Amino acid sequence: MPTVLSQDLLGGRLNVQLLPRAAYSARDPAQWQTLGVTLERQQGVHAIDSDRRVDFDTLPGVLAYTPVGVEVFSESTSGGEYLLLRLDDPLAKQNLPAVNHRVQSAGNRQALMLGRELRRLLLVPQADALALEQCAMGLVGLGNGTANTSRRVAPKAFTRVLEQIAEQFDEPLTLEQLAAAYGQNELRLLRDFTRYIGLTPHAYLVEVRLQAARRMIERTDRPLADIALDVGFAHQSHMGSAFRKHLGMTPSQYRSRF
Known part of the structure; x- marks a missing residue:
């Protein structure tokens, strides 16, 4: 649990x-x-x-x-x-x-x-x-x-972008691909993404990869280098940088604690 x-x-x-x-x-x-x-x-x-x-x-x-x-x-x-x-x-x-x-x-x-x-x-x-x-x-x-503050309701087209990220976060996604899913140009996607979530598409993608890595570290004993590649980070040190920046610890320290 x-x-x-x-x-x-x-x-x-x-x-x-x-x-x-x-x-x-x-x-x-x-x-x-x-x-x-x-x-x-x-x-x-x-x-x-x-x-x-x-x-x-x-x-x-x-x-x-x-x-x-x-x-x-x-x-x-x-x-x-x-x-x-x-x-x-x-x-x-x-x-x-x-x-x-x-x-x-x-x-x-x-x-x-x-x-x-x-x-x-x-x-x-x-x-x-x-x-x-x-x-x-x-x-x-x-x-x-x-x-x-009135609630900003994201259009259905925007949820398609989130679903694409959720399904393909381990791949090298591009702004062009995400904009195509949204049905708008790249600049409109950037503006609306920040409006609805408060993060850029890249920052959100890093967060999704980070969460996937956390769950894999908690639930498996797989090598950290393999986990990094499986969730879309370029290499283990890239994943380590994300852990230190957003969680205040290395992946190894996270595994020891959780």
Whole structure:
């Protein structure tokens, strides 16, 4: 079972969790205020403060705030890595919008960057409490803007680009190929990709390869050099650079820990 990494901050007033990619079915009564950011695309069914279940397809970079008392049911056959903050009532009232429903913003580049940095800080063996608190509060600061941000809904053509990356991330994809899948020119693809996710196509592709490498390292004992090639990195040192930059450790250190 994949590990949930959790850390209490600010004397217990704030809890940060890194939820792994795994199938799940959960109902959260939201006894705390929650603020979350998707680190991976996630698809499934959910019901927010009602019994009506609807399909969802959430892209990376969606920042969602759920106030206390709003019940959320969510179910996914594959899940997706997710960064979740739980705040006590006084802390939330000081920093988050006064709403009685769930609010969210998509394509939030700042939220995605802070979420990935929190992931890196949680993964290292000895967490730096001050760095974690600063980063978490930076994310809380962004939460106040969700109440006034309309959600950007990606067109169906855009999901074809994500599906192509998901299916061919181990290949040397080009901007021309991705633009063809989108049905637009390369410049329009670049603009819309950043708008909907908050990352460039190349940065997103590196993240998809990184996630695939993590899962392979966790679940197999295959040589790291083979894993690097299998997930699309040019060589093992290229994969190592991505691990150090985004996770704060080498692939060997990651294997030792997880």
